[in-house]
Amino acid sequence: MVEKDFSEQEHQAALNHLKESIPANEELESMVNIFKAFGDMTRVKIILALSKTPLSVGEIADTLDMSQSSISHQLSLLRQLNLVTSVRHGRNIHYRLSDQHIITIFGQTKDHIIEDEND
Amino acid sequence: MVEKDFSEQEHQAALNHLKESIPANEELESMVNIFKAFGDMTRVKIILALSKTPLSVGEIADTLDMSQSSISHQLSLLRQLNLVTSVRHGRNIHYRLSDQHIITIFGQTKDHIIEDEND
C-alpha cells in the first residue's frame, strides 16, 4: 500500500494536531472532579432528592436510610465542588442544588443509556 | 410555630413522596457507572482524543504518553460500558466513540463549570 486513501489522509491530519488539541490537566480537572462526584450511588441519590426540594441533612439521611455522618461527609464534598449550597435555618441546615444544570446532565446521560438499550 | 407557612407545606408534600421518587439501585447503576468512567483523567483524555478521530491503541498511548497496557485496560472498561466500539484493521484495532452524546455531556458539564466561575 504505497498511497493512502482519502480517509486515511484525514486521519493523519487529525493525528498530527491531536496531542495539542487535548486540554491540559488543570483545565480538565474540574470536569473530572464533577464526574467523580456523580460516580457514586449515594451522591447521585442525594442530588436526585435535592432536585425535588431543598432538604436538611437529617431528612436526606432518613430518605436514603443512611447514617447522618455519611450524608454529612458527602454533602461536604458536594459543597466543595459547588454542586450544592447550604443555608442554616435554626437548628437545621437546608441544602439545595446550586444550579439546575446538574439535572440536565443527568437527563442527557439517561438518554445515552436508553439509546444504548435499543441496539 | 403552630401553623406552617405555604412553602413549608410544599416542602412537606415533597418529603412525603420523596422516598418512592428515588429510582432503585438497579436503575441508577448504569448511570453511576458511566459517570465513574468519566471520573478519571486518563479516560476523559481517551474520549476527547476519540472525539477527533478513530484511533488505534498505540496511537492513543503515544498521544497521551502512557503505556500500551494502561490504555488497553481503560479501553476495555470503556468498551464494557458501550462508550466506545472497536474494529480490527489488520494488526491494529481502531477504537471510536459509540455515540456523540458523550461529547454533549462533556459540553454541558463545561457549561456548569463556566457558570460557576462567574460568581
Added chain:
DNA sequence: ATGAAATATGAATGAATGCTCATATATTCA
C-alpha cells in the same frame, strides 16, 4: 447556664481502582 437536637469532623478501616510488569493471543510478512 444546661441539656437536647442537628450537623460537622477527624481517624481508622476495608473495598475499589489505576498502573506496572510479565505474559498470552492474534495478525502480518518473509
Added chain:
DNA sequence: TGAATATATGAGCATTCATTCATATTTCAT
C-alpha cells in the same frame, strides 16, 4: 513456519475513597 508487531489480560501494589465510630460544634428550649 517463525519472527515481528499490536493488543489483551492476569497478578501485584500503592493509592483513593466511602463508611463507621467517636467526638466536637452550633443552636434552641427551659
